[in-house]
Amino acid sequence: MKTYSGGCLCGEIRYEVTADPGPSRICWCRDCQRIASNGTANVVFPSAALKVTGTTGQHEKTADSGNTVTRRFCPKCGTQLFSDSTGRQGLTVVRLGTLDDPSSIKPTATIWSASAPSWACIDGALEVFKGPPPSVPHKK
Template sequence: MNDESLTKYAGGCLCGAVRYAPTAPPLMEGNCHCRDCRRVSGGPYAPTLFFALESVNIRGDVKYYESIGGSGQPIRRGFCPHCGSQLFGRPSMRPGMIGIRAGTLDDPAAFQPQVDIFASHAAPWDRMLDTTAKFDTSPPAP
């Protein structure tokens, strides 16, 4: 993938104070249904693109809040301290990865979910896509 095709994965927060631009394609794209992700997203799941941490350039001040994810291990969630947009997830169980919330992409249509993770934690009213692989908990590392 060339740099031009990666621009579809660029994005930022609501106020523009934080911007990011990956230098490599995502390792995985999916919806996380764990209770922690549902709570932080305010929806039935957190749509997330997972990248190698070193492949994402972040500009701006990001604040992090740590909580316990569906895995039972800590996850650091990055947000803009100005507008509150939740942008990133840094799960301790995958130290070399960063999750980027699909809704913060400049072009959210670039998000193409391949998996549903922590599907066993999904709300009973949640309807998952028929086209995604389902994992009761976390999938094997990409």
């Protein structure tokens, strides 16, 4: 197992995670576009393996799936760092761009491509899903 480290723009929030990374995907859902102005690049880790220094702010929203998604960010500089979902207990999404070495984990799929804007750069070499990935339960 490798240790990954990262943090926000201003340095107030730092984190370390020692675990094998789970799925890594680029998400073009409308919520991600609002927080990132683009798609978000993410990786899933076991929540228990994530050690955070500093106090994050958080925002809860009901996703299209019906799950409650809690996004955590730095209250000083606004950097989005983590996301937890009631549909994904025990797992935390980490924003790839906040890693100290963002090349250390590579996305393997694009999700929610149907809501991507016309100018989105979607890598044809990755698996593309129009909606959520098959492993995410999608309740209506």
